[in-house]
Amino acid sequence: MFATSRCAGSSWDRWAGLVCRRSGRVLRPARLPCHAEGCLWRRGRGMRVVREQKDLAENFQRASSEAKAAFGNGEMFIERYIESPRHIEVQILGDKYGNVIHLFERDCSVQRRHQKLIEIAPAPHLDAAVRERISADAVKLAQSVGYQNAGTVEFLLDGNGNHYFIEVNARLQVEHTVTEEVTGVDLVQSQIRIADGHSLPDLNLTQEKVHIQGSALQCRITTEDPAKAFQPDTEVGKVWASESIVPLDLRAPWCHLTMIHSSLKSSQIEDHESAVKKMLRALAEFRIRGVKTNIPFLENVLKHEQFVTGKVDTSFIDENPDLTQKLVPGQNRAQKLLYYFANLMVNGPSTPLATGLMPANVKPSVPPQRGHELPQGFRDAYVKGGPEAFARAVRHHKGLLLTDTTFRDAHQSLLATRVRTFDLKNISPFVSQNFNNLFSVENWGGATFDVAMRFLHECPWERLAILRKEIPNIPFQMLLRGANAVGYTSYPDNVVFNGEFSDPSKTKYTLGYYMDLADELVKAGTHVLGIKDMAGLLKPEATTLLVTALRDKYPDLPIHLHTHDTAGLGLPT
Template sequence: MQTVAVYSHEDRLSMHRLKADEAYVIGHRGQFSPVQAYLAIDELIKIALEHDVSMIHPGYGFLSENSEFAQKVEESGMIWVGPPHNVIDSVGDKVSARNLAHAAKVPVVPGTPGPIEDIKEAEDFVQKYGYPVIIKAAYGGGGRGMRVVREGDDLKDAFERCSSEAKTAFGNGTCFMERFLDKPKHIEVQLLADNYGNVIHLFERDCSVQRRHQKVVEIAPAKTLPSHVRDAILTDAVKLAKTANYRNAGTAEFLVDNQNRHYFIEINPRIQVEHTITEEITGVDIVAAQIQIAAGASLEQLGLLQDKITTRGFAIQCRITTEDPSKNFQPDTGKIEVYRSSGGNGVRLDGGNGFAGAIISPHYDSMLVKCSTSGSNYEIARRKMIRSLVEFRIRGVKTNIPFLLALLTHPIFIGGDCWTTFIDDTPELFEMVSSKNRAQKLLAYLADLCVNGSSIKGQIGAPKLHDEAAIPELIDTKTGDAIDVSKQPPAGWRQFLLKHGADEFAKQVRNFDGCLVMDTTWRDAHQSLLATRVRTVDLLNIAPTTAHAISGAFALECWGGATFDVAMRFLHEDPWDRLRKMRAAVPNIPFQMLLRGANGVAYSSLPDNAIDHFVKQAKDNGVDIFRVFDALNDLEQLKVGVDAVKKAGGVVESTVCYSGDMLKPGKKYNLEYYLETVDAIVKMGTHFLGIKDMAGTLKPAAARILIGAIRERYPQLPIHVHTHDSAGTGVTTYVACANAGADIVDCAVNSMSGLTSQPSLSAFLAALDGDAGVSEDAARTLDSYWAEMRLLYSCFEADLKGPDPEVYNHEIPGGQLTNLLFQAQQVGLGEQWLETKKAYEAANMLLGDIVKVTPTSKVVGDLAQFMVSNKLTSEDVERLASELDFPDSVLDFFEGLMGTPYGGFPEPLRTNVITGKRRKLTRRPGLELEPFDLHAIKEDLVSRFANARQVL
């Protein structure tokens, strides 16, 4: 025999189409919906006739129980592989089935004698038989159109919903009612009947494991059914079939209550999904028998006589579906990426769409494959099923395999004592163990990496380091022996700080005969060069060596600033965990962090008590020195951070942000401005004074004048200078600062220095005529490790080729320049980088020549890119201000600047732009965050969910 398959357009990749000898699409594309295609009776018969089909087998879905389809097939001259249409009518709906049972004198569950037309009949039935009851669609199946109503439930609502669902699903809203049995077993009997009045049974199946009346696992034969009950059920099943003049294959279904009384439910006039396990225990090919009986063979000719039909052992079937049990068995869709099935003795697979590359659509039943196992006893069959399910590998869609494994290993299932609501009554079945799918995820990642390159934001190309980074060996210059860095490192400035306190620490630093250095390699250096991408593990690998090599350094700048943002967004690390681990690895060198005044490490003002709490946590977890600054040198904002550090007992380094060249004629940020700001900071109270030159525009001549003037005015105040080497003059500037009286300067190891980073540590040590607390040999030793790290993180570099003296004009901060270049490339302005730098200069003047450090530098950068993208000059921006759709950061800046919602460039701001008068971002002094009431939040959520459930 040859086979002809039909399929909908959406089903064109299904396995049944590919396995058949011929296959034809139902209708043309768009003519039918996915489900309507398989219900198009006339179209199906037309295809069959066109291709000389002699027999139609309806399977077990869609039209398999449709008497109209059967009749039209018969009338067209083809053979219907199933009961005649009049037999389907006589048993195909549940009301007719009950009438059949009464005629055959087979017990049925108490129920209405026929369809119920209105709610009054339903109420009368309940009055007579009591609760619980079940309302069923007369033409239903698969669990649809069924409602259980218990005492206290809304009977009217249940009846109307059931009828409506039945009409939608089956085209007929007729319903009837039965007494509902609590925890019954569902037993069904496989029947075969020929065209000559002969009927046999192939024994029973236990189909009690159901969910929403849909079978999940079936067992043949029933394990715990008493023999006298089994015999009675088998006898009644055959009696029913003979009374109905049944032909072909069918299934008689019964319920058995907890007193072992059985009740007939219905006859399914088709092959069942679970027929496979009956075939396994009896050796009868039921589908082949269907076709042969339809062709005219008798049961005797097929050798199917009742006294010769016996059972052997047990068989279990599991329906593997593309459903997610953890989400209420929600069907999953998508492409099956990996499909590996089980096999071996006693394992049978009946595949639907189970193959790699199959597309699981949302249009049809979610069953993927039926797995049947058989053995000489129930326990062997069960264990084989567990083994088979474990061997399955299905990737790309969720499956119910974890749930099936939980079910098969449950003590009640092991004993074979399940009932129809077992799944709903056993919540522990949903405590499943799911596969992590690590291998497939890794393969998918590697494939995507090979084809599309890195998907990590900001990465360009692959890292240039291909081996493990080597940890350099530190040599004792006095003895020539290698230093064991696993031992306690030499005492450093931190030991002095912990013993004598912040005030004495500041005095001792000021009295140091030379200029100390702070190493920024652990934060600002890699933030400026590598977008802050360096991971904690790469810092910890070099930490013990660092603790020994530069034990005399003033501090390690290692936390704050963008650490939180990048660690959580890109590195997926806990920044607090980083701090604690670094502190444990380096106990002797003070840690310094960057604190944005009232912003903390955020980009806008935070409540005062949030700043206090944050600083206290930072101090307790390892930070010693807090460099506190404000983006606009706003003393009110600065004081919030300073006060928080004082409360926490940390070392305060109040900082002046340096902007542009103060020696430039007409520059508003001149020597007088800086000295006034320093006076205010000293009055506020600080241990150290920080000079923060974010753009690297502090020229050596200006450095001598500025540091010299501060030193003359405040001889005992320790001065700490920070710059970026964007213009290439950083070392010269630092030497000028040291000669003018600066106490500390910020450097980075050679491989992480220069360009937008800090000046080279080795170069400064070589140029300094005096002591810096760190030896050149030690610095070079650390550099060998960081040279490898530069290669490892090379894919995050901005590819700057050399110094950029134009920084004296555009004043782009070193830490921002690499980010701004990356942003320009992302928005298609990569080839207009020179224009962007010029626009940055113009945008700065439009905003009033502001100090440019996070977050104000971002405002200038966003406005510059906005101007380049829209081809706007400064004059265009001023003229069209009220009409332009500015970036959010610019609008936020103006709103804070004016204290009112932004509506174009108001006259006060125009004046501010022209005169260059400095304004400040507004904040709410003394603002405090309300403490969280977790109990109230929980109660509110519970209430909301309860309301949502009620609405649904």
């Protein structure tokens, strides 16, 4: 084909030279640097760049041996090596009657090890004069050999706008689809009709009638792991789901996937930048599970400013190693959820208790409700008048008020806080109807977060919203520790403060200390004073001193006491 191209009448001094190896002899190339590659099959195999004459023979032999091992033929091309060119290829179509047209060009410059990764039609920001010259030379070459049917003429374009012939692919290439999208020409159908004897004019295909409309982009998705130098992944694919806005071409199951961005089939894409945005959305919505793919790498390429502006050449990936370093893998949430449900159905719930017994398969009986009208509770005062009205309503109440901690972890000793939101929701209407005189329901904090997320696989914030809907009339309360020094075990007496501020020998945590702390809280705007005795160490005498002092100084503020009856001191206190 190269020998023919020299006779086609174009400026072939710009095109790559050829020396073919038919014996053990290596010929001297016309100029350096040069490029040696196998002539039988070009897929990045058997290729070497030679910059000095002394390295030619060794690199030639190595490339020839590699090509022969891969393809059974060691004959080589020696071509001029173009530094950091753009890879431009022209789609041609010829009939049996000597008619040849071009369908403009594609930019295939984004390559890794000479393998195309992204194809764009038309080539972004290509000078109109350069486009005209390349297209004209492609047509002239095809006409000189009487070319029939579809083919691709490939060129390298240097930084000065000079183009160099590489080869002709006498077949329909994978990336032909982007050309179909911007020209509206069905190349597959055209091939069949040409083979059936139709001429290009019969198919209404003449050069003046072929125009570019919009921009199209194609990404090749492969089952390779970019984080491991694109090592092929040999796992079995479990899920494959394509997005809705971009057609997809599946070349081989779990081996080589090609995604086609369609500007005409999905929506009109006016320019390259818009096509890039839509392809990013398509890749984000595409799902392949069970195998690693190069999708995170492709997303990095598409987001790179140099690619978005269309200023890339064949060295783009080599010069930007960060493209393979900041990879964001898919979260695979749906698949993980399905696996969790499947495991739950087969093996039962994974919420172990202290005994190791499986939960009983019983449905608790919820007591009947008294009526549909909810009785008034202290939250109604809060909703109507704010925290001040709430505090007044509590203070005007004659008698002791209780906070129910069952919804938080009062069932910790027996059930290890493993009560689900589902069960709490079921009993909530009964609580709302029958326990409206509670001071509050403590349903958050403590062990809620850890147990809900780590054992029950639930969202504690969602639990709050669900319970509030079912219990609108009772205030909710949270147990919040300022310093997490809680341990569920016994400690020496000299480690734990025993609350004995009634003892005159204790000089640090005295009654005055706690009164000063109360003053600071009132100054900050608190509406309720809370005494937290979560170890159950507060004794009746100390409690009497503290509560009396607080009540005398702040008669309008409710006083809330949190204690434990573990040692039998809770009730007397």
